[in-house]
Structure formats: C-alpha cells, structure tokens
Amino acid sequence: MAGLLEGKKVLVTGVLDRRSIAYSAARLATEQGAEIALSGFGRAMSLTQRSAKRLDPEPPVLELDVNKPENIRTVAEDLEERWGEVHGIVHSVAFASEDALGGNFLSTEWPSVAAALEASAYSLKALSVGLMDLMKPGASVVGLDFDASVAWPAYDWMGVAKAALESTSRYLARYLGPKGIRINLVSAGPLKTLAAKSIPGFEGIEGEWERQAPLSWSTPDPEPGGRAIVSLFSDWWPATTGELIHVDVGYHAMGGPIK
Numbered sequence: 001m002a003g004l005l006e007g008k009k010v011l012v013t014g015v016l017d018r019r020s021i022a023y024s025a026a027r028l029a030t031e032q033g034a035e036i037a038l039s040g041f042g043r044a045m046s047l048t049q050r051s052a053k054r055l056d057p058e059p060p061v062l063e064l065d066v067n068k069p070e071n072i073r074t075v076a077e078d079l080e081e082r083w084g085e086v087h088g089i090v091h092s093v094a095f096a097s098e099d100a101l102g103g104n105f106l107s108t109e110w111p112s113v114a115a116a117l118e119a120s121a122y123s124l125k126a127l128s129v130g131l132m133d134l135m136k137p138g139a140s141v142v143g144l145d146f147d148a149s150v151a152w153p154a155y156d157w158m159g160v161a162k163a164a165l166e167s168t169s170r171y172l173a174r175y176l177g178p179k180g181i182r183i184n185l186v187s188a189g190p191l192k193t194l195a196a197k198s199i200p201g202f203e204g205i206e207g208e209w210e211r212q213a214p215l216s217w218s219t220p221d222p223e224p225g226g227r228a229i230v231s232l233f234s235d236w237w238p239a240t241t242g243e244l245i246h247v248d249v250g251y252h253a254m255g256g257p258i259k
C-alpha cells in the first residue's frame with residue numbers, strides 16, 4: 001500500500017533530538033513516503049544535524065531562525081529550487097526566557113513577553129506567509145499547541161503565547177483558505193522534551209494527566225502527536241482548517257479527576 005504522504009514535500013521545523021515532537025513527525029512522514037527537509041538554528045543546529053542522520057533517507061537541514069525574515073526568505077528560495085512546491089509545514093517552535101516562566105508571571109517585563117510572542121505565535125504567520133507562494137491548494141500547515149483555554153501552573157507567558165498561537169492559526173485559516181491552504185494545531189499533552197525541561201514546575205502538570213485523563217498518557221512518547229501531524233498533511237482532512245485537535249488522551253474533555 002502506498003504511504004499516506006507519497007509524493008508530498010514537507011518542511012519540518014523544531015527537531016532537536018529524538019524526544020522532539022517534530023522528530024516523531026519527521027520520522028513518520030518519511031515512513032509514509034514524504035520527502036522532508038528539517039530546519040534548525042543557532043547553537044541547536046548541530047543537534048538537528050545529528051537527528052537528521054538518524055532518519056532514512058537523511059534529510060537536508062536548513063538554517064532557520066523564525067524571528068529572522070531573511071532566514072525565511074532563504075529557506076523559501078532553497079525549497080523552491082529543491083522542490084518547486086511545498087505541501088506541508090510543521091511549525092514546532094516555541095521559546096520563552098526563564099523570567100517569563102515558572103511562576104514569574106507578575107514580574108515579567110514586556111521585552112521577555114514580546115520575545116515569547118514573536119517566536120511562539122507570530123512566527124506561525126511569518127513562516128506560513130513566507131512559504132505561501134510555494135503552497136498550492138491542498139497544502140497544510142500544522143502547529144503545536146498546549147491547550148491555552150486555562151491558566152496552567154508555571155506555564156505563564158508561554159500560555160499567553162499559546163493563546164496567541166491559537167488565534168493566529170484561526171486568522172491564517174481565514175486568510176489562506178481562499179488559496180486552498182489549511183492551517184491546524186495539534187494540542188498535545190505534556191511531554192518530556194528539552195523545551196518542557198526548561199519550564200520549572202512543568203512536571204506538576206504531568207501528574208494532573210495521570211489523575212484526569214481517561215486514556216493513559218506516556219510523557220516520554222511524542223508519537224501520538226507525530227501521528228496526528230502526519231495525518232493532517234494527508235488528503236484525509238480536506239475540509240478541516242482553523243481547528244485545534246487535541247492529542248491529550250481526553251484530558252481537556254473531563255471536568256474532574258478520573259482516579
């Protein structure tokens with residue numbers, strides 16, 4: 001049977017190591033027949049290159065700091081030359097400085113808030129629009145969310161950035177829909193990735209999942225998120241855009257503890 005993404009070309013941002021949600025998406029997309037390119041940036045570039053070597057075939061790694069418009073332009077030029085067309089983008093990028101996380105909500109100053117919003121929410125618009133001319137009807141952009149409908153312990157300004165990401169994805173769905181481009185978010189449960197490690201107190205949220213989710217959740221396993229991302233690049237969600245798909249074993253739908 002042909003893979004779900006046979007013939008599709010997908011840019012995957014946000015791969016650091018095997019724990020990254022984007023790594024799981026990259027591996028599964030490759031298994032399903034997609035040709036992929038990874039992006040990495042700054043000091044993390046070498047980690048991304050090491051992860052690329054674990055994939056078969058080994059994808060190219062492009063330099064992309066989502067806050068730099070010139071980087072986005074260079075990636076668009078590279079992909080145009082390489083592929084001529086892009087069928088999918090994984091936006092798996094988030095950043096907040098230490099003073100914007102871990103209980104510092106009331107004292108965080110605007111420059112740190114602005115940095116979190118820029119890298120974690122505005123970048124979805126910047127990247128989608130930067131590659132827009134390479135995407136034809138049927139193309140799909142998928143971002144990664146942590147449910148922003150409530151205020152979590154420790155998540156602080158990253159939670160506000162995720163609320164902005166959710167809204168940004170809906171506006172993108174509105175503006176890119178007429179071009180046939182779909183924009184959706186996958187809202188995953190808590191995972192033990194490098195990004196999560198940098199949030200002091202985030203492990204408290206993991207315990208909540210054990211108590212309140214009807215299905216069981218494994219914090220070291222990003223594959224459920226990866227599977228959802230890959231399925232959203234397939235032709236099996238042609239009528240879904242501006243949507244937030246929960247891959248959280250039902251946590252968000254429960255009103256109280258199960259156990």
Ligand SMILES: NC(=O)c1ccc[n+]([C@@H]2O[C@H](COP(=O)([O-])OP(=O)(O)OC[C@H]3O[C@@H](n4cnc5c(N)ncnc54)[C@H](O)[C@@H]3O)[C@@H](O)[C@H]2O)c1
Pocket residue numbers: 013014015016017019020021022040041044064065066067091092093094095119144145146187188189190191192193194195196
């Ligand atoms: N880990 C969790 O519990 C969890 C849960 C739900 C959603 N998410 C979201 O999933 C996404 C991926 O995070 P992850 O948990 O796999 O961690 P990760 O640390 O593996 O990935 C975060 C990525 O963001 C990249 N990044 C940060 N600033 C960037 C910039 N300016 N330009 C380009 N890339 C930049 C990092 O290089 C890294 O690859 C994030 O949006 C995160 O908020 C994480």
